[in-house]
Amino acid sequence: MNVSFQPYPATLVAIESLHNDVRVFTFDHQQAMTVQPGQFAEIILPGIGGFPVSACGYVTAGTFQACIRRAGRVTSALFRCTIGDCVGVRGPFGNGFHLPDLARKDVLLIAGGLGIAPIRALLQSVVGGAARSVTLFYGARRAAELLFLPELEALAERGSLCLRLAVEEPLEAICSPQRWHSGPVTDLVDALPSSTATLLVAVCGPPQMYAVLLEKLATTGITAAHIFATLERRMRCGVGECGHCVAGGHYVCTEGPVFSLAQLRQMPGAIA
Amino acid sequence: MRFLNLDETTRPRIFALLSAVCDTLTADRADDGTVCWHPALSWPESDVRLTTVPLKTMLVPHREIVWSEQPSVDVRHPRALLGVPVCDLAAIAQLDRVFAADPFWQRQRHNLFLVGASCLSDAECFCSPWSGLPPCDLFAEAGRLWLVSPRAEELFARYDLPGGESADGPVLPLGHAVQKQDSPFVQSVPEADLLDLVAARCLGCGVCSAVCPTCHCFDLRDSVDDVGDVSRLRVWDSCQFVGHGRVAGGHNFRPRQQDRLHCRLEHKLQGFGPDHEEALCVGCGRCARSCPAGLGLRQILASARQARQ
Numbered sequence: 057m058n059v060s061f062q063p064y065p066a067t068l069v070a071i072e073s074l075h076n077d078v079r080v081f082t083f084d085h086q087q088a089m090t091v092q093p094g095q096f097a098e099i100i101l102p103g104i105g106g107f108p109v110s111a112c113g114y115v116t117a118g119t120f121q122a123c124i125r126r127a128g129r130v131t132s133a134l135f136r137c138t139i140g141d142c143v144g145v146r147g148p149f150g151n152g153f154h155l156p157d158l159a160r161k162d163v164l165l166i167a168g169g170l171g172i173a174p175i176r177a178l179l180q181s182v183v184g185g186a187a188r189s190v191t192l193f194y195g196a197r198r199a200a201e202l203l204f205l206p207e208l209e210a211l212a213e214r215g216s217l218c219l220r221l222a223v224e225e226p227l228e229a230i231c232s233p234q235r236w237h238s239g240p241v242t243d244l245v246d247a248l249p250s251s252t253a254t255l256l257v258a259v260c261g262p263p264q265m266y267a268v269l270l271e272k273l274a275t276t277g278i279t280a281a282h283i284f285a286t287l288e289r290r291m292r293c294g295v296g297e298c299g300h301c302v303a304g305g306h307y308v309c310t311e312g313p314v315f316s317l318a319q320l321r322q323m324p325g326a327i328a
Numbered sequence: 329m330r331f332l333n334l335d336e337t338t339r340p341r342i343f344a345l346l347s348a349v350c351d352t353l354t355a356d357r358a359d360d361g362t363v364c365w366h367p368a369l370s371w372p373e374s375d376v377r378l379t380t381v382p383l384k385t386m387l388v389p390h391r392e393i394v395w396s397e398q399p400s401v402d403v404r405h406p407r408a409l410l411g412v413p414v415c416d417l418a419a420i421a422q423l424d425r426v427f428a429a430d431p432f433w434q435r436q437r438h439n440l441f442l443v444g445a446s447c448l449s450d451a452e453c454f455c456s457p458w459s460g461l462p463p464c465d466l467f468a469e470a471g472r473l474w475l476v477s478p479r480a481e482e483l484f485a486r487y488d489l490p491g492g493e494s495a496d497g498p499v500l501p502l503g504h505a506v507q508k509q510d511s512p513f514v515q516s517v518p519e520a521d522l523l524d525l526v527a528a529r530c531l532g533c534g535v536c537s538a539v540c541p542t543c544h545c546f547d548l549r550d551s552v553d554d555v556g557d558v559s560r561l562r563v564w565d566s567c568q569f570v571g572h573g574r575v576a577g578g579h580n581f582r583p584r585q586q587d588r589l590h591c592r593l594e595h596k597l598q599g600f601g602p603d604h605e606e607a608l609c610v611g612c613g614r615c616a617r618s619c620p621a622g623l624g625l626r627q628i629l630a631s632a633r634q635a636r637q
């Protein structure tokens with residue numbers, strides 16, 4: 057584990073705006089480190105502050121890509137940066153997703169809101185792999201807030217991904233009812249096939265989503281050890297020293313942020 | 329384990345040998361009533377005194393630069409602390425685990441020569457059931473100075489000081505008449521709701537974490553000085569502060585004071601991490617002595633017990 061507080065220098069090499077307050081930033085850090093799906097790094101603007109952020113995908117060795125919402129002081133400062141600016145990066149931190157052997161398994165990914173960021177990284181790593189099928193349930197309040205839609209739809213057109221989208225606004229007639237649903241993303245779980253023994257599930261979304269969703273998944277018969285969720289907490293150090301990220305007696309930064317439902321059940325208070 | 333005799337004739341020599349290699353400090357009461365580490369002029373005669381602020385301040389200072397554009401040179405002298413009570417030694421052992429990979433902790437730790445000593449209890453403290461002597465360099469007890477660490481052995485090997493050897497090692501304080509049901513070490517964390525009444529009295533001031541020898545929360549702050557040099561500092565924080573669990577967008581994972589008290593009790597009674605194997609409380613009683621609302625760890629547990637009944 058890297059407990060040095062010394063950041064790697066990194067250059068901002070690409071910025072893509074996805075929505076008003078959400079952009080994809082690509083940083084070139086030239087280090088031999090890769091932030092795996094579900095892991096995170098700290099982006100530091102020297103003299104201003106730092107914040108933890110998940111990898112949202114893989115570009116090339118020596119780069120880190122993150123999908124970031126302008127949420128407060130430091131993220132706002134990042135939004136004022138332009139290509140060529142220098143920042144600091146620390147990491148990688150956390151365990152990342154470790155799905156068991158995917159052969160003859162069906163992978164179900166569920167994302168709510170900005171939770172799509174780490175789920176997209178995981179999706180990139182499982183699509184075209186050993187899994188029998190890959191499904192994504194993705195929800196947002198409004199259709200305009202769904203991120204990465206063109207690339208997700210392209211994957212679906214090619215048959216690599218079964219895509220279901222949920223928005224909490226009335227749908228217009230043009231939407232295809234097989235793909236679109238009006239209501240919370242948790243509703244989509246009701247339509248799961250009756251045989252769920254082969255399913256591996258990974259979930260990322262806002263805290264309120266977990267309370268309903270995870271146990272609902274378990275009632276469909278998926279074993280709790282095959283349901284994975286990534287927890288968000290306030291994080292400062294990323295290395296199990298600063299105490300901020302603790303949930304249910306565990307350090308989310310080092311033992312997580314990905315936990316199975318079986319683990320979460322042993323962590324009182326971890327899911328609200 | 330080897331020991332040196334500690335008596336009128338050997339004390340000045342031992343003290344002189346230690347003072348030759350490091351600054352020697354001893355705990356003493358200042359005019360304002362607080363007990364702090366002061367330069368020692370001789371081997372301390374008095375009983376061990378528990379410092380008001382625990383030893384962790386010497387290892388993770390309240391504010392510490394962990395990164396800066398202008399690398400600074402660390403010129404800290406080695407220091408020997410004479411008369412560290414067993415609870416504080418045990419606390420350092422706990423934090424050694426937390427900061428095992430931390431270069432700042434390791435550097436300061438290496439510079440600290442710990443001379444433990446048996447102590448007398450007071451009304452607020454409650455020694456934990458120690459499972460052995462926590463790591464230290466020397467341990468003073470009943471006329472003997474035990475050479476506990478290899479570097480202590482090495483330091484005194486060159487000198488011909490009277491002493492001996494015993495397989496048993498030092499006798500630790502046995503704890504004292506804490507009623508069993510009153511001992512925090514046999515209790516589990518009360519549910520957050522039982523902490524309601526206690527939480528209503530808590531001011532959320534965080535003094536309990538500041539004085540607890542095993543609390544180690546910190547925040548990272550970035551700063552720019554007058555000439556534009558940038559640095560990152562770690563600054564003590566407390567799980568009793570309302571913003572400790574708050575994230576961007578306003579969601580707070582520990583919104584109520586009882587949630588925050590629960591967090592503190594969980595750390596003290598079970599520890600965080602994969603194992604939950606050990607209480608981090610070492611029974612020093614500082615929280616009880618310092619809390620403006622009278623909410624020491626034992627008092628909180630007693631109130632929660634009453635609420636349950």
Ligand SMILES: Cc1cc2nc3c(=O)[nH]c(=O)nc-3n(C[C@H](O)[C@H](O)[C@H](O)COP(=O)(O)OP(=O)(O)OC[C@H]3O[C@@H](n4cnc5c(N)ncnc54)[C@H](O)[C@@H]3O)c2cc1C
Pocket residue numbers: 096105106107108109110111112122123124125126127128129130131132170173174287288289290291292313574575576577
């Ligand atoms: C494991 C993990 C992965 C994340 N992944 C993403 C992502 O992919 N995209 C994204 O936009 N956001 C992500 N976040 C949330 C992101 O860290 C916060 O939005 C960010 O910290 C806000 O910083 P700020 O300074 O702008 O906000 P402020 O509200 O000004 O926060 C001040 C400081 O508090 C801390 N803090 C505040 N909110 C959070 C939070 N939610 N989590 C951790 N620390 C916080 C940070 O250190 C921050 O710098 C992730 C958080 C975690 C813990």
Ligand code: SF4
Pocket residue numbers: 529530531532533534535536537568618619620621622623
């Ligand atoms: S328990 Fe006491 S010392 Fe701790 S925050 Fe509450 S009032 Fe302050």
Ligand code: SF4
Pocket residue numbers: 536539540541542596608609610611612613614615616625
């Ligand atoms: S909880 Fe109180 S008694 Fe226990 S170690 Fe901390 S300050 Fe000392």
Ligand code: FES
Pocket residue numbers: 290291292293294295296297298299300301302307308309310
């Ligand atoms: S983020 Fe500091 S302990 Fe987890």
